[in-house]
Amino acid sequence: MAGTAETHSTAETHGTAKTYGTAKTHGTAKTHNLRIDGARLWSTILETAEFGATPAGGLNRLTLSPEDGQVRDWFRNACEAAGLAVRVDALGTQYALRPGRDGTRAPVAFGSHLDTQPTGGRFDGILGVLAGLEAMRSLNEAGVETEAPLLLVNWTNEEGSRFAPAMMASAAYAGDFTTDEILAKTDAAGISVGAALDAIGYRGAEPVGAQAIGAFVELHIEQGPILEAEGKTIGVVEGGQGIAWFDGTITGFESHAGSTPMPRRRDALLGLSEIALAVERIALAHAPTAVATVGEAVIGAPSRNVVPGLVRFTLDVRDPTSEVLDAIEAEVRAALPEIAGRRRLAIDLTRIWRKAPVPFDPTVIAAVDAAAEGLGLARRRMVSGAGHDACNLAGRVPTAMIFVPCKDGVSHNESESATQPDCAAGADVLLQTVLTLANAPRA
Template structure:
């Protein structure tokens, strides 16, 4: 078969995604595969099995990143790489991340069964802990691989129960021996659901983002004074949760105050002792700020940080602020973006230039290699929730664009 006639097997891709969706399946159609959980291990084991069936060179590095390399005619050349992640949000969706791993797996299967040789090697990758929901920050292991995050700092990150990242990596058997060190990559493609409403609203099949917004994560810790709620007058209370509530509203108001293209969210909160008849004395909450404009995001943070300190003083609740993580906005390689748009056009799919408001491992890959992403529509614009959905037809379309985008790059 001529290379330009190649297409993925949509039914096989669907079956593969459905098999993965059984691992960590939730009652309402989603999945829960938190990073380094037993469910994450089970999904990894299945993925590695599939890689070995294709006779790929499988390696696992010290961060648990899984690589499957297909030889090229000149295996000394830098490979074309494609991948995403297997872990999910709590009660997350069955397409987020995993589509970007099963998509290139289907590409590898098509090349294998048609005995297609490419000039360059092709590598599929599953990055560890992209979500950052159990262990913060997000994209931590692509960040280590890209030399943007410190390995030992990541190893010492803990979940809400105080369990260390490295200890869990060892427990599930995925702390490999290969150093997590960047190596030359000719081109990196990441295939993903959009996680927003733009493509569906405009009736577009393929999105080609010009890049990813910056991501800033902060952790806020407040201390109050616990006491029995009944006998303690309202005057003079040091209620950490009330202080947090005021601060959270300031975060919600932040985009409007900045008059700019910015979003700000508090997505996680822990309250202690979390009893209905005790005044809260400890609160931890998170702040997430995103924008295409890095300077605007910094200015927004400085403004709201000042608000936090004023509220803490007024409430008599000492505050500790941890500036956990920052990734600058990532403009993608124009040549690769155009390759995706041209490929979509050649295959008869409508396409759109856009921006990714969600973070992806492509942010870190963009720092070391030409990078681009392929988006397909999310039904209702919903993601990170159990009802997250994408049509099988669109999954197949995106995988076809991925197949030919990879082939174009792998022959150069």
């Protein structure tokens, strides 16, 4: 619906895209009453939840899997039906462009990701992409033309559950990795990113980073309990906390579970138990912001009647400051020799990825805050506890994020849930933010 927006009597067609709506509202027109269609957004969320649906009501849509290919096809078709020109880069990221009045301006971009965890939910990342699609549809129906073009993005492999590191496509866009480095990454089965892209037909021709972006806004569920606990609808995200990922190996000695006395054992799994407890103790010492997680543990040759001689594990450390990230890493490393010596183990810990804390752009943050205020939505400033594609983009273009609550703060879980009104409110804030940025005077 167009609300009270001023419109002109004739429609125009932009480039090769479809005509938007039945009238044209120019960039300077009043669009503050424009809203998305909340029911349609919710229906779209439910529709895409069919791709990779699990019996428990969640999603298993690993990046570049056949299910990911299905939702990518759906997204491409939906974007083209909305008159958007869709392109794909060499890492499979999808870009859907809506022209603006000034084609020389870099587009205002928004979106997130459509891949999920193995036992993921229906909203993590997905809301940001589908809300962006809904914003495009609503602008079409209202006949609104923005000054700068608009760009909806579906980033490849945000989750990092199949290929590490997470957020690899946006990191390559930002220049943190080369395209060839990412294409060569392999999953647990030895399948490379390049081969997986080819398998689903999404290795595009466009070079990574070729698409200019003037600003980027990402809508996402909070993935934490703060908004729900405080009764707030919108989180105005000021930045993302730092993240460090580690791979660890503990080497002991495999021996018979029945005939090896307890004092003579070199049990790698017990060594991991002590490491995990040390990690917990160290993170708690840096409360209230620090978190650290041993998220994966694999026994090298598991057997019921064998003392584990080899264990591989992962460690995830996060905090809003680089100083605390460094301190936690140093304290964990200091704890390892004592555990290794006492249990007669060899322990190796390798940092495989580190993302410094990311401040978002004040102008984009202000646009989000003003949009929420103008819509009369309860809001608060906050820092993202999770990593997002926006955190990578922030190093290259002005960026900010919008959060909406999720039930009990649960995410990366099949029970992940958000309400229809909150999703619609977040999409409305996204729409108003994008309008502000796209129609701002040229710098």
